[in-house]
Amino acid sequence: xxxxxxxxxxxxxxxxxxxxxxxxxxxxxxxxxxxxxxxxxxxxxxxxxxxxxxxxxxxxxxxxxxxxxxxxxxxxxxxxxxxxxxxxxxxxxxxxxxxxxxxxxxxxxxxxxxxxxxxxxxxxxxxxxxxxxxxxxxxxxxxxxxxxxxxxxxxxxxxxxxxxxxxxxxxxxxxxxxxxxxxxxxxxxxxxxxxxxxxxxxxxxxxxxxxxxxxxxxxxxxxxxxxxxxxxxxxxxxxxxxxxxxxxxxxxxxxxxxxxxxxxxxxxxxxxxxxxxxxxxxxxxxxxxxxxxxxxxxxxxxxxxxxxxxxxxxxxxxxxxxxxxxxxxxxxxxxxxxxxxxxxxxxxxxxxxxxxxxxxxxxxxxxxxxxx
Numbered sequence: 001x002x003x004x005x006x007x008x009x010x011x012x013x014x015x016x017x018x019x020x021x022x023x024x025x026x027x028x029x030x031x032x033x034x035x036x037x038x039x040x041x042x043x044x045x046x047x048x049x050x051x052x053x054x055x056x057x058x059x060x061x062x063x064x065x066x067x068x069x070x071x072x073x074x075x076x077x078x079x080x081x082x083x084x085x086x087x088x089x090x091x092x093x094x095x096x097x098x099x100x101x102x103x104x105x106x107x108x109x110x111x112x113x114x115x116x117x118x119x120x121x122x123x124x125x126x127x128x129x130x131x132x133x134x135x136x137x138x139x140x141x142x143x144x145x146x147x148x149x150x151x152x153x154x155x156x157x158x159x160x161x162x163x164x165x166x167x168x169x170x171x172x173x174x175x176x177x178x179x180x181x182x183x184x185x186x187x188x189x190x191x192x193x194x195x196x197x198x199x200x201x202x203x204x205x206x207x208x209x210x211x212x213x214x215x216x217x218x219x220x221x222x223x224x225x226x227x228x229x230x231x232x233x234x235x236x237x238x239x240x241x242x243x244x245x246x247x248x249x250x251x252x253x254x255x256x257x258x259x260x261x262x263x264x265x266x267x268x269x270x271x272x273x274x275x276x277x278x279x280x281x282x283x284x285x286x287x288x289x290x291x292x293x294x295x296x297x298x299x300x301x302x303x304x305x306x307x308x309x310x311x312x313x314x315x316x317x318x319x320x321x322x323x324x325x326x327x328x329x330x331x332x333x334x335x336x337x338x339x340x341x342x343x344x345x346x347x348x349x350x351x352x353x354x355x356x357x358x359x360x361x362x363x364x365x366x367x368x369x370x371x372x
Contacts, residue, residue: 046090058218093324
């Protein structure tokens with residue numbers, strides 16, 4: 001082989017090496033610029049009541065500072081201009097069962113790689129099946145994993161509140177074992193101790209954090225995520241499922257798995273129908289010093305309803321600060337709540353619920369109901 005040919009071959013080999021390096025480099029760069037889909041999932045604390053955007057504001061800023069490329073996903077959207085991505089899946093007033101009834105569609109639609117789950121506060125404020133609340137939380141986690149088994153799920157203990165601390169502690173105490181048992185089975189499920197991150201001094205109204213409290217939540221989420229690199233690396237999310245998942249396995253109180261398929265909608269609450277074709281309303285209160293949460297159950301009479309309006313007079317000094325599952329008219333004194341688009345039609349003898357939070361005392365509230 002002549003010297004000239006050897007030199008030409010050396011130049012060609014070098015060119016091939018440079019080209020290969022560029023291709024690999026561009027491939028890595030393309031992967032790193034694919035945002036990781038993260039779904040903030042929960043209730044009004046995820047939505048950001050009192051501080052629109054809530055913990056998502058500080059978490060987004062942490063992602064920017066840390067160089068993580070993240071896409072918040074969900075069907076809801078709110079927050080200030082400083083929150084570059086306002087999507088989320090937080091619903092004011094919602095409980096575990098309500099998230100469970102909708103999670104199939106959300107996971108399939110938005111295919112998150114990582115889920116930030118903070119739920120259970122409204123189960124406690126509404127006194128809804130508290131002994132079974134940890135099992136229902138476990139069922140929600142398992143349903144997500146049945147649809148998208150590679151999802152990273154960060155499960156938070158719920159933050160303190162100005163009331164029912166013993167119930168909150170009891171619920172939170174069950175969460176580490178729920179998380180650990182799934183981690184032991186090789187699932188990407190992780191605990192975030194949000195209760196320890198905040199105190200009641202970080203609350204604006206006894207339930208929802210103030211700006212400082214939301215900032216502490218952001219820090220707790222971020223620290224947990226960066227300790228788990230797979231949750232923020234790899235790009236995108238889970239591929240959309242192409243087949244129907246099998247039954248959800250939900251731990252029963254005795255520890256024996258229950259393999260019954262989870263319902264896609266919450267079962268209706270049936271109560272004896274009021275006489276005639278009208279409706280009745282009953283209120284349940286959860287009060288603490290300086291505030292309260294009211295859960296109102298509307299029950300249709302023998303003719304059912306197409307719409308309903310609930311009126312009540314609040315005690316002196318009481319003010320409504322937030323309501324869910326109803327449109328509100330008035331904040332103090334005489335107030336009215338009307339159905340929203342999805343809960344006006346109630347079959348005979350069946351019920352729907354809405355709720356509201358207020359400052360002051362709710363003692364003595366006596367609701368009336370008018371059916372349309």
